[in-house]
Amino acid sequence: MVKSLKVIQKLEVLLMELLPALRRFPKTERYTLAEKMEKVGLDVVESIYTASYHPQLRNESLNLARTRLHLLGFLLRISRRQGLLSEGLYEIISLKLVEIGKMLTGWEKATR
Structure with missing residues (x-):
């Protein structure tokens, strides 16, 4: 559970940087791409908490969290290429x- 708390802290910092940027997306993208990115980011948090509090679901939840994290990275790249995120913010969040991702992989390997 200690590892998950560190992961949650890192994810919280990431979301605190990402969410304000998503609010600045143009209206057409705010209700599609930005909304999806916000949901995926929060889904990662949910999966990590599930892994932390339900040992029987740990491997499945960690795998799901990693998958969603990759999806968030993909959506970030699309946002950057569309000019919706600055290069600097994109690099920080990436x-x-x-x-x-490395923390989740390490946690997953430690539980095998």
Whole structure:
């Protein structure tokens, strides 16, 4: 559970940087791409908490969290290529995604 708390802290920092940027998306993208990114980010949090509190669901939940994290990375790349995110913010969030992914992979390997 300690590892999950560190992961949650990192994810919280990531979301605190991402969510304000999503609110600045143009209206046409705010209700499609931005909304999806917000939902996927929150789904990652939910999957991590599920893995933390339900040992019988841990592997499945961690796998789901990693999958959603990859999806969030994909959506970030699309947003950057569309000019919706600045290069600097994209780099910051991408590095945090990589770090969180490594933490989830390590946690998953430790539970095997």
